[in-house]
Amino acid sequence: MAERTDLRQRIAAQRAEREARALLRTRRTVLRRDGMRCEVQDGNGTPRWLTNFCGNDYLGLAQQFAVAAALQDASSRMGTGAAASHLVCGHHAAHEALEREVAEWLEVPAALLFGNGYLANLAVVQSLLGDNDVCVQDRLNHASLVDAARLSGCRLRRYPHADAEGALRQLRASPGGAAMLATDGVFSMDGDVAPLRELSLAARMQKALLYVDDAHGIGVLGPDGRGSVAEAGLDLRAAPLRLATLGKALGGYGAMVVGDAELVRHLAETARPYIYTTALPPAQAAATLAAVKLARREAWRREKLAALVARFRADAQRHGLELMPSDTPIQPVLCGGNATALAMSASLERDGFWVAAIRPPTVPEGRARLRVTLSAAHTDADVDALVDALAVARNRVGAAADSHVA
Structure with a gap:
């Protein structure tokens, strides 16, 4: 008779594998919301306000x-x-x-x-x-x-x-x-x-x-x-x-x-x-x-959203960010590796933006990304500041990688 599998050992091994591949997932607690601004509690229990660019409230109706x-x-x-x-x-x-x-x-x-x-x-x-x-x-x-x-x-x-x-x-x-x-x-x-x-x-x-x-x-x-x-x-x-x-x-x-x-x-x-x-x-x-x-x-909500999407794409392309072909509020910024996506997400958070890193198995291997989502509740200034922070995050992560290789 085959030996029974120890379920807890299996779980521990699977978690260790996810950790090695930069695939661990953690929950963040939203304490308060004010439009597209969220007070978020990090893993150490420290709250801070972030501009949310990873939700699905496309028309800005959740708090209307x-x-x-x-x-x-x-x-x-x-x-x-x-x-x-x-x-x-x-x-x-x-x-x-x-x-x-x-x-x-x-x-x-x-x-x-x-x-x-x-x-x-x-x-x-x-x-x-x-x-x-x-x-x-x-x-x-x-x-x-x-x-x-x-x-x-x-x-x-x-x-x-x-x-x-x-x-x-x-x-x-x-x-x-x-x-x-x-x-x-x-x-x-x-x-x-x-x-x-x-x-x-x-x-x-x-x-x-x-x-x-x-x-x-x-x-x-x-x-x-x-x-x-x-x-x-x-x-x-x-x-x-x-x-x-x-x-x-x-x-x-x-x-x-x-x-x-x-x-x-x-x-x-x-x-x-x-x-x-x-x-x-x-x-x-x-x-x-x-x-x-x-x-x-209120058709103006869709009209404003479309304008913000066009603004984001134009600004991101001027900064040389790698986008995917999308005219919808979902605007993925490709990062490649899981660790790179996590590092860029952390950089954005330091600058006051909440953008989730999306990694396998949600997306294919080697296609990790930052999933930027836009809302009619965002402003032009929000979008411009996000794109600037994305460019900074890319440069920070690239500089850190170069330093590590050296």
Whole structure:
């Protein structure tokens, strides 16, 4: 009989390996927020104020007065929790109103509210696919889509990033059963947009359902902020289901699966992550409803955000920083090695900026980066100061490396 593995020894060995590869991760505690300024507690318990350039509050709605007021008012009337799952007694009028508003905004027949985007992606893939089916995915898809396919029991096939012909080849190589082609709309670590028109054609040719996780596109891209699917001009037949996250551009929490009414109804009746979990607090739904109305009405937020993105890219290129091709609020600055990314992030923090270092397995080996994210709540001066600090960080790290080699 084989000897039993000591779990604690395995954990210790894995942590030692992560430490050797500069892959340890630590939490930072936010004590207070004031716009894009955060008072952050470091590992030694010392607080300091930093300008945040690593969050996902793209439209600056997370602290908007009307949104916070809606949360306070609804919680005073409805309490702090839904008390049950949607199908028991936890589906409140605030949930219903939010689903209707989002469906109207995104011009789809139906919307279904989930606790978060991870749950929603698990629900979609597990409720629609099974053992004899296939899910074809972009190699850089969010982890929740990959996990969803693995947990569903279907065959998972990956294609090279943003390669519609590769997606078509994978679909053709997996005959029989049902097929889904799943992709991020905006890729969360690269900031680029999926070739949705070409992918929709590949899906149609192979009778596959196209599912788009538009977590980072909703509110930011497309006419009236309706996301990457709307920007690509796809109708409901081309993209029958998509994910709209409520915790990024809308500044709240939760997610919606929106699209074809029959498919959405099937999710409500069969998806385990929907059936077997407590509904989102109704007060949070009321706050998000206020945020959606602002996102629809206040186009200036998207216009300002686009201007800040253009300003950042122009300034960064003048300083010779290595950017990736992205016109979205996600602006990765490539660093290469894990230690370099960490050192540059630490340099930025010394200068008053919070920009997270992103390392494998979140990104491929050798592609560590600083993931800069912009918000309509930033100012031109914030962006200019960040770019200057990025150039200083690159020079500091380069000088330190040269000194070490010498």
